[in-house]
Structure formats: C-alpha cells, structure tokens
Amino acid sequence: MAAAIDVGLTRRYRVYGLELAIRTNSAAVSDAIHARLRLFAEGRGDSELILDFVENPGGTLVRRPEGPSRPLWEIPGYEFAYFPTTDQLYIRRSDVVALVCDPAAGLARCSVGNGAADQVWFVSHALFTVPLIEMLKRRGRFAIHAAAIELDGRGVLFAGATGSGKSTLALALLRAGMGFLGDDTVFVSYGAQGLRIRAFPDEIDITDNTARLFPELIGFAGKHREPGWPKHRLWPEKVYDLRLTWECAPCLLVFPTLTNSAESQVELIGGGEALVELLPNIPLTDARSSQAHLDALGDLVRHSRCYRLRLGRDLDRLPSVIGALVSE
Amino acid sequence: VLFQPADGSLVLLNLFDGRHFTLEQTGRRIWELSDGTRTVAEIVAAICAEYNAETVVVEADTLELLGELASDGLLAAAA
Numbered sequence: 500m501a502a503a504i505d506v507g508l509t510r511r512y513r514v515y516g517l518e519l520a521i522r523t524n525s526a527a528v529s530d531a532i533h534a535r536l537r538l539f540a541e542g543r544g545d546s547e548l549i550l551d552f553v554e555n556p557g558g559t560l561v562r563r564p565e566g567p568s569r570p571l572w573e574i575p576g577y578e579f580a581y582f583p584t585t586d587q588l589y590i591r592r593s594d595v596v597a598l599v600c601d602p603a604a605g606l607a608r609c610s611v612g613n614g615a616a617d618q619v620w621f622v623s624h625a626l627f628t629v630p631l632i633e634m635l636k637r638r639g640r641f642a643i644h645a646a647a648i649e650l651d652g653r654g655v656l657f658a659g660a661t662g663s664g665k666s667t668l669a670l671a672l673l674r675a676g677m678g679f680l681g682d683d684t685v686f687v688s689y690g691a692q693g694l695r696i697r698a699f700p701d702e703i704d705i706t707d708n709t710a711r712l713f714p715e716l717i718g719f720a721g722k723h724r725e726p727g728w729p730k731h732r733l734w735p736e737k738v739y740d741l742r743l744t745w746e747c748a749p750c751l752l753v754f755p756t757l758t759n760s761a762e763s764q765v766e767l768i769g770g771g772e773a774l775v776e777l778l779p780n781i782p783l784t785d786a787r788s789s790q791a792h793l794d795a796l797g798d799l800v801r802h803s804r805c806y807r808l809r810l811g812r813d814l815d816r817l818p819s820v821i822g823a824l825v826s827e
Numbered sequence: 828v829l830f831q832p833a834d835g836s837l838v839l840l841n842l843f844d845g846r847h848f849t850l851e852q853t854g855r856r857i858w859e860l861s862d863g864t865r866t867v868a869e870i871v872a873a874i875c876a877e878y879n880a881e882t883v884v885v886e887a888d889t890l891e892l893l894g895e896l897a898s899d900g901l902l903a904a905a906a
Contacts, residue, residue: 569843770834771849781829783842790829793840797831 511542515640520546525554531623538700548605548634554615560597561610581784600630602637620727636788640688641795643780647685647696649678650825653750654696664755664810667709675818678744687795694798695746704730752803755810763811773805828901841900854892863905
C-alpha cells in the first residue's frame with residue numbers, strides 16, 4: 500500500500516457482522532458513501548475492512564500491481580483487473596483515479612488526482628462497491644445484482660442488469676407495504692437459519708421515466724440532477740412509511756424485462772436457466788471464493804421458484820401478482 | 828473451472844474468461860468421468876455400459892463434447 504496520507508474523516512459501519520471503516524480526506528466522498536450506508540449501524544469495534552479514498556491533486560496515484568493480470572470487465576477508458584499472483588484488484592479511470600484492493604486483508608486504497616470534484620460519483624459508487632463486494636465475498640457474503648423485497652418473511656429477488664426494471668419493481672412493491680431490502684444490490688450468506696438474503700438499503704437511483712410512474716415521485720422528473728450524478732437520488736424512508744427488512748429467507752427469484760405491454764406476464768423457468776442468468780454476479784477472482792459464490796447462487800436457485808417477468812404498464816397490479824406467487 | 832449442479836444439469840464456468848457451459852444428463856456424466864484418470868476409450872465404455880448405448884454413437888458424441896469443452900477452456904488433456 501502507498502505511503503500514509505492524512506485521511507482525517509473516518510466513518511465506521513457494522514455491515515453483516517463486520518466492522519467497516521471508510522477513511523478519506525474528502526468530505527464530498529465521505530458524505531456520498533455515507534448516503535449509501537446511512538441505514539447500517541455505526542461500527543464501534545476494530546475495523547476488519549478498511550477503504551481509504553485520498554484526494555491528492557498533483558500527486559501520484561496508487562501503483563498498478565505487478566505480474567500477470569486478467570480483465571474483470573472491459574470498458575473503454577477504464578481498467579478493472581485482477582492480479583492472481585498477488586491476489587489484488589486494480590481499478591483505474593484514465594490518469595485521474597486509481598484503486599488497489601487486497602481483498603483477503605480487507606484493505607483498499609484509492610487515490611484521486613486532479614479534478615477530484617468530478618470523480619465523487621465514480622469513487623463513491625464503482626470504486627466503493629467493487630472492492631467492498633470482493634472483500635465481503637472472501638468473508639462469505641455474496642453479492643447479487645438484484646432488487647429484493649419481503650412478504651410474510653419470504654424474500655423475492657428481482658435480478659438483472661441495469662435497465663431491467665429492478666428499481667421500478669422495488670418502488671412498486673415497497674409503496675404497497677412490502678419489506679424493502681434493496682433496489683440494486685443485495686447479498687446472500689449462510690446463518691443459523693440457512694441461506695438468507697441480506698439487505699443493502701442503498702439510495703434508490705431513479706430516472707425521470709421512473710419518477711413519472713409514481714405520483715409521489717413526480718417532483719423528481721425534469722429536476723436537475725446533482726452534478727456528476729447520472730440519476731436522481733431517492734432516500735425511500737423520506738417518502739414512504741418504509742418497512743426495512745434486514746434479512747429473510749429466499750422464496751422467489753425473478754428475472755424482469757421492461758416491456759411496453761399493458762399487462763405484466765410471468766413464466767416459470769428451470770433452475771439451470773436461472774443459475775446461468777446469475778453467473779455474471781460472480782467476480783472472476785480467486786478460485787476458492789468464486790466457487791463459494793457459485794455454490795451460494797446454486798443454493799439460492801434450489802431454494803427459490805424461478806420466473807421470468809415481462810414487466811408491463813400495470814404497476815398497480817404487481818403487488819397482487821407477486822403476492823400470489825409468494826403464496827403458491 | 829467452477830461448477831455447480833442445477834436441476835439435473837451441471838453448469839461449468841471458466842474462471843479466466845467467464846465462458847460457461849450447461850451439461851445435461853449424459854454430458855454431465857462424461858464431464859464427471861473426465862477426471863484425468865481415464866482415457867477417452869474408458870469414458871466411452873463407461874457411458875455405453877451405464878446408458879446401454881451403441882459405442883459408435885457414444886464415441887462420436889463424447890469426442891464432440893470433449894472438443895467443445897477443451898475449446899472453451901473448460902477441460903484440458905491430462906499430462
């Protein structure tokens with residue numbers, strides 16, 4: 500790790516039984532990450548996971564690890580790489596920001612060069628989420644790109660890529676009183692009661708189009724977004740009488756697709772098909788934790804009934820549709 | 828290679844590039860038998876015995892599957 504620079508702002512959280520510290524010299528980064536973790540309890544013990552975000556204008560960025568690497572994702576202008584020899588992640592955006600993560604040790608260090616104000620969203624999202632997910636994966640908490648709600652103690656996951664309708668579904672169901680676990684990413688892990696879905700109640704990022712679907716959110720539509728933020732930021736507890744569910748048993752695994760049809764339609768699918776849909780959730784890093792992640796996804800499929808959902812314009816009907824599926 | 832059973836099939840995932848493969852009943856059995864201790868002929872013989880199938884058919888299907896798995900980096904020849 501790089502030489503120490505003052506990271507005077509420290510916030511601590513307790514996340515799935517682990518102590519997490521976010522250390523930074525940037526109030527903007529600290530606040531942006533806190534907005535995402537605001538509903539987690541404050542950490543009070545020794546930090547097991549530490550993420551440092553250091554603004555260092557004109558200084559050098561954290562150094563790229565040495566040795567062979569393979570890309571985790573290939574996005575022009577970015578590098579997301581895994582270095583198997585040293586078991587490190589490396590993320591870089593042009594010559595402006597870079598991060599090195601030692602997931603087994605629970606350490607990540609990010610440096611931001613010139614133009615730090617333009618990087619707050621990227622730093623507080625991809626550069627926070629990717630190392631956190633990998634650190635948690637090494638500790639038996641496995642991420643799924645999914646929204647999740649709970650009804651009568653049973654969890655419904657809506658898994659899919661950005662734009663598949665996850666946030667729309669989460670909003671349509673939480674406003675009907677169902678328990679909320681997250682709208683974009685949740686985790687699964689094993690506890691005394693077996694496999695459980697664990698909440699990650701992040702801000703909900705909504706587009707103008709999503710805001711127009713719900714009367715109480717119409718004020719977001721057309722409103723200026725915060726500079727650097729691609730979508731509007733919604734804290735659901737400020738708009739709804741939110742019932743937050745921290746964990747529950749899996750029941751349904753649903754793969755939504757947005758359509759323009761009048762009525763939503765569901766189709767039962769097999770476990771093999773569902774598991775293949777979930778494979779992109781596994782960061783392809785070290786073999787042991789990746790196999791453990793795949794094992795957990797396999798268990799999730801075995802504990803769930805799996806459906807495809809072609810999401811129509813009948814959002815008011817969704818609570819009864821999902822309620823009926825949960826009750827089957 | 829990571830692997831996971833699901834609904835009677837077996838899902839294989841190449842850790843290095845993310846390519847995946849789903850094997851159904853017989854394919855799954857061929858992959859399980861391809862553990863580095865058996866020759867192709869022994870795998871074919873085992874499949875013929877277990878499924879009461881013709882050698883010529885099983886041999887062609889086995890070679891085709893092993894070739895696909897090898898080209899996807901999900902199987903390598905034993906040293």
